[in-house]
Amino acid sequence: MALSREEVLHLADIYHIYLSDDEVEVMREQLASILEQFQVLSELDTDDVTPTSHSVPLTTVMREDVSREPYPTEQVLSNAPDTYGQYFQVRTVLED
Amino acid sequence: MEPFDLTIHEARTLLDSRQLSAAELTEAVLGRIAAVEPQVGAFVTVTEDIAREAAAAADSSMAGGVTTPLTGIPMQIKDVMSTRGIRTTCSSRILENFVPLYNATVVERLYERGPVLMGKGNMDEFAMGSSTENSAFHVTHNPWDLDRVPGGSSGGSAAAVAAGEAFFSLGSDTGGSIRQPAALCGITGLKPTYGLVSRFGLVAFASSLDQIGPLTKDVEDCATVLNAIAGHDPRDSTSIPGGRPDYTAALTGDIRGMRLGIPREYFGDGIDPAVDAAVHQAIGVLRDAGAVVEECSLPLTSYALAVYYIIAPSECSTNLARYDGVKYGYSVDDASTAWETQERTRSSGFGAEVKRRIMLGTYALSAGYYDAYYLKALKVRTLIRREFEDAFQRFDALVTPTTPTPAFRIGEKTDDPVSMYKSDVLTIPVNIAGIPCISVPCGFSEGLPIGMQVMGPALGEEAILRIAHAYQKATDLHTRRPEGLG
Numbered sequence: 001m002a003l004s005r006e007e008v009l010h011l012a013d014i015y016h017i018y019l020s021d022d023e024v025e026v027m028r029e030q031l032a033s034i035l036e037q038f039q040v041l042s043e044l045d046t047d048d049v050t051p052t053s054h055s056v057p058l059t060t061v062m063r064e065d066v067s068r069e070p071y072p073t074e075q076v077l078s079n080a081p082d083t084y085g086q087y088f089q090v091r092t093v094l095e096d
Numbered sequence: 097m098e099p100f101d102l103t104i105h106e107a108r109t110l111l112d113s114r115q116l117s118a119a120e121l122t123e124a125v126l127g128r129i130a131a132v133e134p135q136v137g138a139f140v141t142v143t144e145d146i147a148r149e150a151a152a153a154a155d156s157s158m159a160g161g162v163t164t165p166l167t168g169i170p171m172q173i174k175d176v177m178s179t180r181g182i183r184t185t186c187s188s189r190i191l192e193n194f195v196p197l198y199n200a201t202v203v204e205r206l207y208e209r210g211p212v213l214m215g216k217g218n219m220d221e222f223a224m225g226s227s228t229e230n231s232a233f234h235v236t237h238n239p240w241d242l243d244r245v246p247g248g249s250s251g252g253s254a255a256a257v258a259a260g261e262a263f264f265s266l267g268s269d270t271g272g273s274i275r276q277p278a279a280l281c282g283i284t285g286l287k288p289t290y291g292l293v294s295r296f297g298l299v300a301f302a303s304s305l306d307q308i309g310p311l312t313k314d315v316e317d318c319a320t321v322l323n324a325i326a327g328h329d330p331r332d333s334t335s336i337p338g339g340r341p342d343y344t345a346a347l348t349g350d351i352r353g354m355r356l357g358i359p360r361e362y363f364g365d366g367i368d369p370a371v372d373a374a375v376h377q378a379i380g381v382l383r384d385a386g387a388v389v390e391e392c393s394l395p396l397t398s399y400a401l402a403v404y405y406i407i408a409p410s411e412c413s414t415n416l417a418r419y420d421g422v423k424y425g426y427s428v429d430d431a432s433t434a435w436e437t438q439e440r441t442r443s444s445g446f447g448a449e450v451k452r453r454i455m456l457g458t459y460a461l462s463a464g465y466y467d468a469y470y471l472k473a474l475k476v477r478t479l480i481r482r483e484f485e486d487a488f489q490r491f492d493a494l495v496t497p498t499t500p501t502p503a504f505r506i507g508e509k510t511d512d513p514v515s516m517y518k519s520d521v522l523t524i525p526v527n528i529a530g531i532p533c534i535s536v537p538c539g540f541s542e543g544l545p546i547g548m549q550v551m552g553p554a555l556g557e558e559a560i561l562r563i564a565h566a567y568q569k570a571t572d573l574h575t576r577r578p579e580g581l582g
Contacts, residue, residue, distance in 0.1 A: 011458045015413065016435060017451065018443035026448075027455055033514055034456060038402045041472050044479065051474030052481060054304050054334065055530025055554070056291040061333035075197055079424035088422050093434045 002028040003035075099124040100260035101577050104169050104317040107263060111158065111168050118158065118168025122151035122212050125170040129214065129261045131582030137236045138246075138256035140175045140185055142215040150212040157210055165320045167210035172262035174253050175216035176223055177308070178297035179203055182213075186299050187231035188221045190419050190426045190445030200297025201332065202266060202308050202325045209324050214262050218252030221447045222416065223273055223301045225249050226519045229510055230449045237506070238281060239578040240544055244503040247277030253311045254281035259581055264312045264321050268298060270305045271404050272498075272523025275535035278311050279498035279547020282537045284318050284564070284574065285311045289554050290530035291336035293322075294329030302411035303334075305404075305527045314574045315536065315565040319343035322557065336555075346558035347565040352386030354492045354563065361397035362496035362522055374539025374546040375497045381570050382495070382563065392491065396483050399476055400525040405517055406460050406473035407528075412450075413457030419445065452513060477528050484529045488553035493560055497522055498535040498547030522549065532557050536564045537573045545573075 008027050012019045019027065073086050082089040099107070099121055110116040129142060147170065154168035173179060176186050178196035180203075185191045199207065220230035228236040228251025236251045238244040239259040246255040250267030254277035257265050267274040269287035278285025286309045293308045300306065310321035326340040358379060363372055383389045421427030421441030422434075428444065431437040446454070460469035487494060499522060509516040526533040531554050538548035548567075552560040568574050 008455070011455050011462070014462060015417070015454060015458045016438045016442070017446075017454065018439040019451070020443075023448075023451070027452065030452060030513055031455060031459065034405065034452075034517075035459070037514060037517075038406060038469060040399060041402050041476055044396075044399065044476055046472060046475035046479070049475040049478050051471055052478040053474055055481065056334050056336060058291075058334060058336075063330055071197055078197075079194055081421060081425070081427035081429070090422055090434045091431055091437050095433065 002032045004028070098260070100128040103313045104165070104263050104320055107169060108165060112163065118151040118154035118212065119148070121168060122147050122170055125214060125261065128259070128582070132259050132261065135237060135242055135581060136239055136255050136259050136261070137234045138218055138252040138259065138261055139172070139215045140187060140218050140233055140252070141183060143182060143213050146182070147212050147214050154210050154212060164209040166206065166324055169211045169263045170214050171206065171211045172214050172217050172253060172256045172265040173203060174219055174250050174265065174267045176219060176268055176299045177203055177266060178299070179213070179216065182216065184216065184299070186222045187219045187233055188446065188450070189232045190441070192232070192426060194424055198297065201294035201329045203297065205325055205327065217250065217256060217265055220249035220251070221450050222299070222412070223249040223268055223270055224412065224449050224453055226272070226276060226516055227509065228252060229506065230447055232447055235506060238503045239581060240282060241503065243505055244544070245280065245506055247280035247503065249273040250311060251277045254278050254283055254285065257281070257283050257311050257313060258578060260577065264310055264317060266308055266325070267311050268306055268308050269527065270302050270408060271527050272520045274309045274311060275498050275523050275533060275547070275549060276520065278535045279537070280503040280545065282545030282576065283311055283313055284315055284534065284536050285309065286318050286322060286534045287526060287532060288322065288326065288557060289336070289532045291334050292340070292532070292555070292557065293325050294327070294332040294335050296329055296331040300415040302408040303415065304411060305408060315534070315561060315568050316344070316347060318534065319347055319561050341558060343557060343561055346562045348562060349566050349569050351382065351563055351566045354387045354559070355490065356382060356387045356389045356563070357392040357487055357491035357494045358389060359392050359394040359397065359494055359496060361394050366500050367497060368501040368541070370539070370541035371497045371499070371501060371546050374541070375495070375548050378538035378548050378567060379495055381567055385566050385570055387563070392487060394483055394487060396476070396480050397525055400480055400528050401517065401521050403473045403476050403480065403528055404520070404524045405456070406469050407477065409453040409457035410460045410470050411457070413454045413461065416450065416454060449513070480525060481529045484531060485553070492552070493556070493563055494551040496549045496551070498549045499523070502541050502544035502546055526551055530554060532560060534560045534564045536567060539573065
């Protein structure tokens with residue numbers, strides 16, 4: 001059972017990633033066959049089980065609030081695809 | 097034996113007795129890289145100039161009487177760990193020209209000990225894959241059979257060490273990415289307990305599963321490298337506080353009375369008979385060395401794969417959302433809006449497997465599916481952890497095969513993601529539980545290496561290193577090197 005084209009496009013839309021028509025087709029089949037493998041989990045009763053998000057029992061790790069020298073702006077911008085003065089530059093965000 | 101075929105501890109003896117200089121050792125390895133790299137393809141970047149400088153620095157350091165176990169030893173780092181001033185690509189187009197401003201903590205810790213960086217290791221893009229075929233740059237070939245995969249995702253690391261292009265490499269292991277390639281390339285690989293080694297500067301794939309560890313030629317070298325990289329790091333809030341022992345002190349060779357469990361779910365269906373036979377023979381060696389061996393059962397083993405392929409893609413879809421074409425990395429330059437930039441940057445910057453996992457994770461985390469997939473997986477994770485904890489009440493360690501089969505052919509599984517995912521079925525449970533596990537070579541089938549895993553309880557590195565070391569003291573499989581390269 002494949003996912004619908006609309007379902008795949010909806011996921012791509014949530015993530016802000018463009019998929020070509022061919023990619024959508026391949027994804028419909030492949031995601032469905034992977035999701036099918038997950039059905040086995042329904043065999044297990046987990047009603048009273050606490051979820052484990054992390055295997056180290058640490059919560060709210062704090063550190064001393066010590067100020068440090070920041071990286072110079074030109075270094076921070078050195079990997080940016082597009083800059084304007086001391087800023088990252090992006091294309092239009094709000095259209096008219 | 098050529099200098100590049102030596103182990104770290106063998107090279108150390110030659111360096112310390114001045115029979116060999118760090119510069120000579122580095123030249124020997126650079127020569128080896130020049131000779132075999134066109135066939136093997138283990139590196140994304142070879143840092144020849146940096147290596148020569150570091151070797152010279154190591155020689156003057158040793159002349160001045162300052163020597164660590166790693167001074168002057170040529171190493172490689174998987175290209176998923178940040179190296180200041182040296183591009184760090186994750187074998188992805190999206191980071192092809194990314195040059196980090198800082199070093200990962202593990203890199204910093206290594207630099208303090210004076211090894212020589214030869215370059216950055218090829219890998220599956222963002223560590224997603226089991227064959228290194230998902231690298232955006234080139235495929236890495238298994239040094240034992242160039243038509244076969246080296247495993248993945250740390251395939252460049254394993255191939256480099258096996259081929260003599262580095263004495264050790266650091267890999268990262270999210271679902272087997274150190275142990276599986278170590279097994280397929282006939283070397284030793286350790287995934288430490290989650291939190292033993294800092295993840296600061298490791299480009300995140302699945303943050304609750306990722307862990308950095310060594311790939312080496314034998315267990316003694318593995319303990320030496322672990323000593324260098326393990327430690328608490330205030331910059332990683334999941335780093336386990338407190339000190340770390342000297343792991344080399346655990347290599348006593350004495351495993352008399354140690355209790356080893358052999359979980360039957362790791363054998364049987366889908367396991368190549370040659371793998372089964374080699375691991376059982378190795379278990380016999382451990383028994384002869386005085387270990388108490390008993391069969392046991394971990395009935396939840398078969399559920400781990402599904403848990404992993406929900407949790408890892410979910411975390412990856414969140415982590416990879418940072419690649420938006422604004423702050424760093426590749427960006428399309430002809431989009432008309434910011435949204436279009438982001439959508440098309442990801443579209444052409446990410447490869448097929450990364451997209452597949454992003455979509456899978458987005459699905460598992462989306463409204464209406466979160467409880468059924470992601471939350472369910474986290475609950476089964478609790479059950480799997482408990483099952484291991486119970487087993488370690490009875491056993492000091494568990495022994496299993498590392499992979500169901502020896503190295504498969506390049507191209508064999510690329511069109512079938514489910515079949516590729518299943519090649520991780522024996523390595524994944526350990527990551528779900530956060531426990532340590534080492535893979536060592538335990539046999540050959542038609543010239544291809546076979547690996548055995550030794551799993552321990554959380555922070556049980558000393559026990560598994562001791563067992564794996566005792567096995568290598570009784571056998572010589574770890575001393576074999578691939579022939580006919582270059």
